[in-house]
Amino acid sequence: MKHLLSMDDLSLGEVQQLLSLADEMSEIQKRSQPKVPALRHKTVVSLFFEDSTRTRLSFETAAKRLSADTMTFSATSSSVNKGESLRDTVETLSAMGVDAFVVRHKTAGLPLAMTQWTNAHIVNAGDGAHQHPTQALLDAFTLTRALEMGNSLAGVRIAMVGDIRHSRVARSTVRAFVLLGAKVTLVAPASLLPPSLIYSNAAHTRHEWPVSVSHDLDEVLGDVDVVYLLRMQHERMNAAFISSVDEYALHFGLTAQRLARLPLHFKLMHPGPMNHGVEIGVDPALVPGSLITQQVTNGVSIRMAVLLSLLGPAASSETTKEERDV
Amino acid sequence: MTNTEKAASVLTSNDVQRAVRRIAHEIIEHVASLAGSLSSPEKIAIMGLQHGGVWLAEAIHSNILEIQPNAPVVLGSIDVSMYRDDIGLRPTLEVATSHVPCSLDGVLVVLVDDVLFTGRTVRAALDALIEFGRPQAVRLAVMVDRGHRELPIRPDFVGKNLPTHVNDEVLVRMSGVEIFPGVHA
Amino acid sequence: MSNSKSVLIIGGTVVNASGEVLADVMIDQGVVQEVGPNISAKYAAENEGGPQRIDATSCVVTSAFVDLHTHLREPGREESETIETGSRAAALGGYGAVVAMPNTEPAQDSVAVVEFVRMQGERAGLVDVVPSACITVNRSGLQLSPFHSLAQNGVTLYTDDGNGVQDPVIMRRAMEYAKELNITLMQHCEVSRLTEGAVMHEGCCSSHLGLPGWPSIAEVLMLQRDLELMRETGAKMHFLHLSTARSVELVRQAKNEGLPVTAEVTPHHFSLTDEKLSGFNTVFKVNPPLRTMEDIEALRIGMQDGTIDAIATDHAPHAAHLKDQDLQAAPPGMLGLQSALGVAMKYSGCSVQRVIELMSWAPARIAGLTARQGNSVAPGNIANLVVFNPTAQWEQSLEQIVSKSQNTPYLGLPLQGQVHCVLRDGKVVVEAGVITK
Numbered sequence: 001m002k003h004l005l006s007m008d009d010l011s012l013g014e015v016q017q018l019l020s021l022a023d024e025m026s027e028i029q030k031r032s033q034p035k036v037p038a039l040r041h042k043t044v045v046s047l048f049f050e051d052s053t054r055t056r057l058s059f060e061t062a063a064k065r066l067s068a069d070t071m072t073f074s075a076t077s078s079s080v081n082k083g084e085s086l087r088d089t090v091e092t093l094s095a096m097g098v099d100a101f102v103v104r105h106k107t108a109g110l111p112l113a114m115t116q117w118t119n120a121h122i123v124n125a126g127d128g129a130h131q132h133p134t135q136a137l138l139d140a141f142t143l144t145r146a147l148e149m150g151n152s153l154a155g156v157r158i159a160m161v162g163d164i165r166h167s168r169v170a171r172s173t174v175r176a177f178v179l180l181g182a183k184v185t186l187v188a189p190a191s192l193l194p195p196s197l198i199y200s201n202a203a204h205t206r207h208e209w210p211v212s213v214s215h216d217l218d219e220v221l222g223d224v225d226v227v228y229l230l231r232m233q234h235e236r237m238n239a240a241f242i243s244s245v246d247e248y249a250l251h252f253g254l255t256a257q258r259l260a261r262l263p264l265h266f267k268l269m270h271p272g273p274m275n276h277g278v279e280i281g282v283d284p285a286l287v288p289g290s291l292i293t294q295q296v297t298n299g300v301s302i303r304m305a306v307l308l309s310l311l312g313p314a315a316s317s318e319t320t321k322e323e324r325d326v
Numbered sequence: 327m328t329n330t331e332k333a334a335s336v337l338t339s340n341d342v343q344r345a346v347r348r349i350a351h352e353i354i355e356h357v358a359s360l361a362g363s364l365s366s367p368e369k370i371a372i373m374g375l376q377h378g379g380v381w382l383a384e385a386i387h388s389n390i391l392e393i394q395p396n397a398p399v400v401l402g403s404i405d406v407s408m409y410r411d412d413i414g415l416r417p418t419l420e421v422a423t424s425h426v427p428c429s430l431d432g433v434l435v436v437l438v439d440d441v442l443f444t445g446r447t448v449r450a451a452l453d454a455l456i457e458f459g460r461p462q463a464v465r466l467a468v469m470v471d472r473g474h475r476e477l478p479i480r481p482d483f484v485g486k487n488l489p490t491h492v493n494d495e496v497l498v499r500m501s502g503v504e505i506f507p508g509v510h511a
Numbered sequence: 512m513s514n515s516k517s518v519l520i521i522g523g524t525v526v527n528a529s530g531e532v533l534a535d536v537m538i539d540q541g542v543v544q545e546v547g548p549n550i551s552a553k554y555a556a557e558n559e560g561g562p563q564r565i566d567a568t569s570c571v572v573t574s575a576f577v578d579l580h581t582h583l584r585e586p587g588r589e590e591s592e593t594i595e596t597g598s599r600a601a602a603l604g605g606y607g608a609v610v611a612m613p614n615t616e617p618a619q620d621s622v623a624v625v626e627f628v629r630m631q632g633e634r635a636g637l638v639d640v641v642p643s644a645c646i647t648v649n650r651s652g653l654q655l656s657p658f659h660s661l662a663q664n665g666v667t668l669y670t671d672d673g674n675g676v677q678d679p680v681i682m683r684r685a686m687e688y689a690k691e692l693n694i695t696l697m698q699h700c701e702v703s704r705l706t707e708g709a710v711m712h713e714g715c716c717s718s719h720l721g722l723p724g725w726p727s728i729a730e731v732l733m734l735q736r737d738l739e740l741m742r743e744t745g746a747k748m749h750f751l752h753l754s755t756a757r758s759v760e761l762v763r764q765a766k767n768e769g770l771p772v773t774a775e776v777t778p779h780h781f782s783l784t785d786e787k788l789s790g791f792n793t794v795f796k797v798n799p800p801l802r803t804m805e806d807i808e809a810l811r812i813g814m815q816d817g818t819i820d821a822i823a824t825d826h827a828p829h830a831a832h833l834k835d836q837d838l839q840a841a842p843p844g845m846l847g848l849q850s851a852l853g854v855a856m857k858y859s860g861c862s863v864q865r866v867i868e869l870m871s872w873a874p875a876r877i878a879g880l881t882a883r884q885g886n887s888v889a890p891g892n893i894a895n896l897v898v899f900n901p902t903a904q905w906e907q908s909l910e911q912i913v914s915k916s917q918n919t920p921y922l923g924l925p926l927q928g929q930v931h932c933v934l935r936d937g938k939v940v941v942e943a944g945v946i947t948k
Contacts, residue, residue: 027423033457036454038407038413085835109838166721195726312413313418
């Protein structure tokens with residue numbers, strides 16, 4: 001695996017391998033000295049064109065736990081576009097000797113473009129509304145470990161609630177959950193679903209979105225093992241996607257009343273950061289099935305597993321000595 | 327490149343069991359020789375290197391307890407994959423978890439592996455070990471020393487010295503030791 | 512090559528609206544003198560003072576193409592293209608005339624800028640550069656352009672291309688002027704509120720990629736509005752780069768009712784789908800966007816049954832550093848002049864004669880250029896001709912591109928139909944696919 005750009009690129013086997021590797025990474029994180037020298041001569045650069053302290057720190061922590069050198073290049077897209085092109089920036093940084101770029105950008109496609117501009121490994125930390133593969137992997141890791149189902153989610157019923165249309169988390173995590181065998185239902189008003197799910201009935205669409213769709217959260221909550229909440233952004237109101245955040249919260253928010261109706265075993269997930277009072281109306285700390293803090297911790301383990309998988313194995317297919325080098 | 331059809335058996339399963347027993351005795355004698363001195367350890371940790379040394383460490387550990395039931399000996403394992411010096415050179419990563427039964431401060435650690443070859447794995451194990459404390463001393467026990475050292479590492483307890491060609495493959499199991507000859511240039 | 516030489520085109524198939532015939536064509540003093548079989552026998556060899564001979568075996572000989580929709584970028588964006596480099600691309604594409612779109616900087620909304628563009632075209636001297644003018648000053652959609660002055664200056668085509676005219680009041684007024692002055696308005700149909708932030712067609716592909724989409728309804732709504740306004744005002748309108756199946760249906764109905772409507776499609780809209788964007792390559796970003804196979808089928812049927820009158824390239828060069836940005840930031844548009852024939856013969860599903868109608872005869876009429884362009888190859892007519900091989904298979908490569916920009920979507924894609932020679936006023940300007948001037 002040279003790059004991690006999209007969940008669409010990973011096979012079930014590759015996903016399961018990463019999940020298993022993340023178990024080992026979790027063990028390292030629990031030590032009093034949570035650091036190993038595995039990537040000690042490697043340089044990992046965070047190229048964040050969109051503000052995100054949480055994800056960036058998670059990646060940097062992961063890199064440091066593996067003893068890699070890290071650098072951050074934060075740029076607002078507009079400053080780059082006005083003078084130096086994106087391509088110039090990447091090529092210049094690359095020439096300084098970078099083994100991997102972790103990149104986040106507000107428009108889809110930049111990580112793929114970067115694979116043409118540099119020899120470094122590329123990890124997509126979120127491109128527009130397209131993909132956020134490490135989020136999906138950490139979600140899959142968190143849920144499979146919480147449910148103690150090994151590397152499978154066969155038959156698990158998951159409701160994903162919120163702004164699916166604009167969410168890279170939705171696109172990636174749905175794929176991960178479905179790949180592992182879960183049954184996913186998307187719950188949102190029509191305006192917040194991808195257009196192909198409301199305007200087209202093509203078999204095509206079913207193939208790309210192998211999910212059920214509902215506009216009624218209360219109906220779905222009767223039959224669900226996991227509720228995955230997406231953040232509802234205030235900006236959506238200004239662009240006329242919803243009437244108001246209050247209206248949204250009333251009909252699609254996880255309120256205390258709705259919480260009370262959920263089965264005891266249910267799990268709650270959220271990629272963060274949360275909009276309290278909007279998509280979630282209860283304090284997650286008071287929800288016994290909440291996996292939200294585990295998601296954050298597991299973020300570092302998964303990102304360690306990803307960096308190790310990209311930077312660890314040999315780049316070429318020639319093997320040196322196949323036997324163990326004892 | 328190895329030729330799996332022409333494996334030569336160099337140790338039988340009886341040979342292996344006898345070697346394990348002998349190593350267990352040697353370890354006990356060694357500890358006894360330190361008794362009463364400043365270097366006398368309070369505990370001995372038999373640590374198998376993942377994955378090849380794990381069964382051997384278990385065998386040595388249980389043999390020690392058969393010989394001397396009250397020996398202050400514990401069993402553990404060390405994963406060295408995160409400490410190898412050849413990350414980025416091999417096509418795959420095999421990662422496992424270390425199981426360290428207690429703090430290694432002041433403990434006599436006996437690293438156990440099936441085959442000692444270039445010495446690089448043992449070097450990685452020494453790095454890995456330091457994460458878990460400051461051992462009083464570290465010794466090395468191997469079933470087979472096949473030569474071709476690339477680092478100044480030497481075993482303290484050896485089952486058998488086996489001269490081999492660098493391209494040969496050596497397989498060490500409880501059921502016996504075999505050499506698979508490689509292409510000799 | 513002496514420029515007072517006569518020219519003899521030998522062994523080609525002369526295609527006119529009335530029919531086709533295997534014949535030689537004799538050209539002298541800028542005009543076709545004779546068309547008939549075996550004329551070549553009557554003349555001396557070239558090296559003995561006879562006419563310049565063009566071997567047109569396996570080729571079609573017909574009037575040069577006319578592009579209703581070219582962006583030459585000059586004045587203002589000369590880093591992407593100039594009138595000179597655009598003319599070269601046009602000539603190599605078999606064109607005798609191009610209508611220059613007015614979204615230049617400054618825009619072609621005054622006689623001064625229009626005359627500048629015309630003059631630069633004459634200076635380049637390879638094709639007739641026919642400037643169109645804006646409908647509103649600076650294409651802002653707020654203030655009407657000086658239609659009387661522009662019409663008096665000879666401008667017959669008006670558009671705010673790059674954008675549609677959003678305000679129905681402005682459009683209605685412009686149509687009143689158009690009826691009065693007998694000029695043709697051309698609309699880029701796009702309701703901009705429905706396409707904010709869009710980078711590709713809104714559909715399955717955009718939904719999968721999470722990219723903001725440009726829904727078909729944004730084109731259809733404006734087309735519908737303008738057809739109703741045409742019914743009321745009686746103005747003539749030409750619709751630019753139609754891209755949806757529904758648009759074709761609406762134009763078909765309008766024509767059945769006798770409305771004075773004409774329509775064009777671009778080669779990329781009938782040959783490439785939105786799936787091309789799944790690699791996020793900005794070369795495929797264009798307005799209106801590449802759509803689906805259903806739309807492509809409808810555009811092809813429209814070209815075949817006469818609903819669509821013309822193929823127009825919407826040649827939109829953008830310098831490499833502009834396209835080398837993310838999908839949101841990169842400007843939309845693709846090159847088209849050099850590949851148009853190759854795409855038309857390969858992907859339109861039309862006969863050679865129908866392709867020539869779409870690329871030469873009809874656009875010449877729509878642009879009012881029939882004095883010089885789009886006429887039959889017949890004695891007495893100006894010799895603005897193209898000789899092309901309709902079956903030659905080829906692929907476009909970057910080395911062939913003479914534009915200043917390189918944003919062609921056809922690299923490595925199979926094309927059919929290649930320009931061999933182009934004559935302008937009876938002189939050879941392109942020979943064996945190379946400019947001779």
